[in-house]
Amino acid sequence: MSTRAHHGPWGVPLALILIGAWLGHLAWMLTADGLSWRSPVSWLHVALQGYLCTGLFITGHDAMHGTVSRRWWLNAAVGTLACFLFAGLSYRRLVVNHRAHHADPTGERDPDFSTRSQAFWPWLATFMFRYTTLTQLVVMAVQFNVLKWLGVAEWRLWAFWVVPAVLGTLQLFYFGTYLPHRRPDTPEMAPHHARTLPRNHLWGMLSCYFFGYHWEHHESPSTPWWALWRMKDARARASALAGQGEATTR
Template identity: 75%
Template sequence: MRSHATQGSWGVLIALAVLGAWLGHLVWLLVGAELSLASPLTYLHVALQAWLCTGLFITGHDAMHGTVSRHRWVNQAVGTLACFLFAGLSYRRLVVNHRAHHTDPTGPDDPDFSTRTQSFWPWFATFMRRYTTWPQILVMAAKFNLLLFLGVAQWRILVFWVLPAMLGTVQLFYFGTFVPHRRPDTPDMAPHHARSLPPNHLWALLSCFFFGYHWEHHQSPSTPWWRLWRMRDARARAEALTPGQEPAARL
């Protein structure tokens, strides 16, 4: 999954910006924010932190494809850090599984796909069972207890760290796996068995860091998330100019 694109310094800067925004906002919520469970503003911050959690994993995902930096060690460092911070995930294990997903999307060896059900929650449960490991659970438990030891109120840990991570996981699964790859396949999904959101760049950014442009990601895994909107525009223009072209699937 090595990228042959030249990203320059933008990939590293954007990755650091996402990491810094996630960490900075989380620290402020845990120890500095004057918020209460009765304040509607609290839940706006929860939604923002969930979105930043999504971006944190997308950053780790891009590192798997070598799109953070042209240097392999930088991708490994950023990916390892992002996946560990997101949910104590093993970057190396994710690379192996994600390579299998790209090799045969929705096929029998795709660890992201459920051949038993196309319903959201059962598929999500299967997905989580495949990716959750005992070392990950132990890491998350250690993080939780470390925060308690440092004096962070338990309700803040649950509301500002645990809840956004859970919401971000659901968001990633819905926009990055369930919607793009659910069956039945339509002609516009060929040859990747993947569909894309209609072009709406603001919604694509807010929903899943442009990862809803999923056909484009499978078409060009070496394109970083922050450039997928350009590929979506190019595809939309090509479809508009091609007589008899099947319209893009609406999600």
């Protein structure tokens, strides 16, 4: 497993772009004239905001692994902001839980994994119970009511803020936890108990910012999300060369 973070030139700019896009698009939806919950165009914006919510958390996740910046304080600042904006989450608490996940993926001490049920909804319920806190709920309630007090229509808050956050949560759980770690394990999941989405890179980006390349993430958690596709390609090439080598020795 790689332990040295691969920062490259894109960590901070991409983090700022995703955070800025989330904030800017949300502010526009909450205030723009002409948007209606009955309009199909509005729901396209809801879907886009859900995707940006996913990117917001992926940014916070990369900060947990120190891949946004070489400066630890900047990683912490970006991670704290991204996780707070996503759903009032505590960055420090997430770091502790995520380290436990990487230390024992799908094991008894893994807070992301459900050992009782592998079905999607029971597992999601267990996941949410472990991660949701009273402080988080209070923070989100205060944010909701402050925005409402400032004059934002309640239907806009539900449609353009709450629903996208739910969609982003479902996207992250389905592509980043459920599909990669559900049992039974297969040989290609070793030693991380994690599988990788088999489809192309366009789908990898659209589905969850390459987070579906989950074996690669566990193999090298210091690799940022935007470079995981390279690891998948390198693994595929290595597997192909190994297969050719076996064929020539027969």
